[in-house]
Amino acid sequence: MISVVKNNLASVPDYGENMPVSRYSDGSVESYIFDKTWQFSGAIQAGVGIPTDVSFSQIDLRYRKYIQSTLAYIMDEFKQKNKTHPTIGQLQHWKNGLKFIAQSLGECNWNLLSDDRMFMQFKRSFSEIVSERGLSQTLINNVVTTLGLLNSLNLCHRIVTIESLNIQSIRPVKQHIAIPTNIYQQILNDAVSTVESLHPYRHEISALMSRVQTVYDEEKNRKDRSSSPGQINDRTRTRIRKIVHNIPDFKLTRDGTNISNILTPCAIVLLAFSGVRVGELKSFTKESYEERKGANGDNISFLKGETTKTVDGIPKKEVWQTHSISKDALELAYDCTAYLRATYIDDVNKQYTENKISLDEYKKTLRVLEAVFLPVTLEGTKKTNYSSTAARSKNLKSYLVQLNIKATKEDVDSFNTLNPSWHGELKEGSFLPKVSAHDFRRSFAVFFRRYGFGTTSTIKFQYKHKNINMSDYYGKNAQLQHFEDVLLDSDLVQLLHEEGVNFGVDMFDEIYNDSETLSGSGGERIAKDKFEKLRSGDRVYMTRAEIESLVRNGTLSIVKLPTGGYCTNSSCSRVCGIGEFSAEIKPCEHQIITDKEAKRIQRQNMRLIKTFRDLNNGDPMMNSILIGAKQKIKRNESLIINHGIKVTAFEDNIKGTIAISGG
Secondary structure, eight states: OOOOOOOOOOOOOOOOOTTTTOOTTSSSSEEEESSSSSEEEETOOOOTOOEEEOOOEEEEEHHHHHHHHHHHHHHHHHHHHHHHHHHHHHHHHHHHHHHHHHHHHHHHHHGGGSHHHHHHHHHHHHEEEEEEEEOOOHHHHHHHHHHHHHHHTSSSOOOOOOHHHHHOOSSSSOOOOOHHHHHHHHHHHHHHHHHHGGGGGGGHHHHHHHHHHHHHHHHTTTTTTOOOHHHHHHHHHHHHHOOOOOOTTTOOSSSHHHHHHHHHHHHHHHTHHHHHHHHTTTTTTTTEEEEEEEETTEEEEEEEEEEEEEESSSOEEEEEOOOOHHHHHHHHEEEEEEHHHHHHHHHHHHHHHTSOOOOOOOHHHHHHHBBOOOOSSSSSSOOTTOOOOTSSSHHHHHHHHHHTOOOOOHHHHHHHHHHHGGOOSSSSSSSOOOOOOHHHHHHHHHHHHHHHTSSGGGGGOOOOSSBBBBBHHHHGGGGGGGGGGOOOOOOOOOOHHHHHHHHHHHHHIIIIIIIOOOOOOOHHHHHHHHHHHTTTTTTOOHHHHHHHHHHHHTSSEEEEEETTTEEOOTEEEEEEETSOOOSSSSTTTTTTTTTHHHHHHHHHHHHHHHHHHHHHSSGGHHHHHHHHHHHHHHHHHHHHGGGGOOOOOOOOOOOTTOOOOOO
């Protein structure tokens, strides 16, 4: 049945070309309704470096003015109803929705959507656009919510939901990846090493780069010869090759790659040791690091910044726990780019003096230039756009390629477990299929949950680097409750919770259903019960759905030990899993070793044996260390021998043992 289009509809006002849509803070007009770009530097508060403009340049000229009129009407109605200005994100959301509605409808008479026949035609057309262009689910959702707005503003009589539209993106929705442990360690090892090795030279780096820029300017402005850009660059390179310095692994170039190779590791350190989003990272200044005394007198490290993940999008001050290495990362990133910052500030001051930018733009740009991360090349920076690309996916990917970290079989298995929606996309011998700043955020959550980073006694996760003791770092997280004003952001807390659930389900599924053999006191008890149940005809000990239910209600809990195996006593304060040596003679009654974990323990044992033999040189001072190492090796042998792993008994004697005679 074809419905009749109702006429009792509101209409979009017929705005004139001189209709203002935004004003500066002093009240003067910033943008008019039919400008190609609407600027909101005076009306909308945004995060550091986040653009405050909405462009209409990609909208078909046939629809542009009507879409602008409709968007202006929606914006005005929103302000009246909510007593606040919509965010840039909301305006972009509605603009994109209107654009695809217009393209699918073939015009901007939103009233036509009330007609059943026209709506079916719209659905067919929009479905074709979704398929042909591979539109994301986010853009489809934009269209649905915009249709809802048109209905709520009485511009059409059509209530549309995702279900009634019945159009799905052909692009699968994938979560951000969690980086496998071994790859993650290698990335952080290099990033931390870069920060620590270059931090003492940060001022010298800036001075050298300023000198390089001076050389280029001299060659460019020489009066004695006229040269092409290529010749100028050649002469510049010749001169800078003669500049001598003692900075390790630092090459003088003008293209910014050398500075980018410093800023990206700094960004990785900050991302990995805080879990912040990339927008929050951009808000950090040199003064963002702070320490406070914890309940036991230890210093707890924090990062202070801004988040825009608020109800109204207005930046809000936020604090994140971090590691003290973050202080060096902030200082290195800020001080090594001092030459860039000085040039950018001079340029912005000149623009403001010459009335090329407003006071609002000027203040916002100066705030951007307080941040530690800046663009690494002076050329190509437009007007007030000084937002850094240090944590951009392209830069992170390039950095990882330089490190040449290729996946092992163990990495592939770990990747597939951690990232079900990416299963099969990491191949042995290849690089990660993607990497972004948000992937470090998820990896932060995974490490936090999967390795029991709650108390120092449950784990000692060392990044193979003298200053990065992860047990100390994450152990201090428990003290955050003593500061009412210091909390992880709510989204990160939820992410941590979900990763905890995912981890529990994966690990208990491995224990109950995948591993043929279980050892350790806890493992032996489960194996006995499991054998009885499977013998009675059940295919699995417990389904994943049953496991998830018990994990979510707290009945099941688990901690993964970095030395191999699991502990099902989450409140345990024992130290059985934190060190190289056995700390207690009595085995832990909660420890479980699966087939997969037994292989990890075997690899650990091989490393322990090598360490033992390297240290076993007859020095009596090493005896206690060697005794502890041998205890651990023999304990590991007893744990893994039942998993079908070939074990050669370790029988090395300790050299130089002091013999004490009786009498």
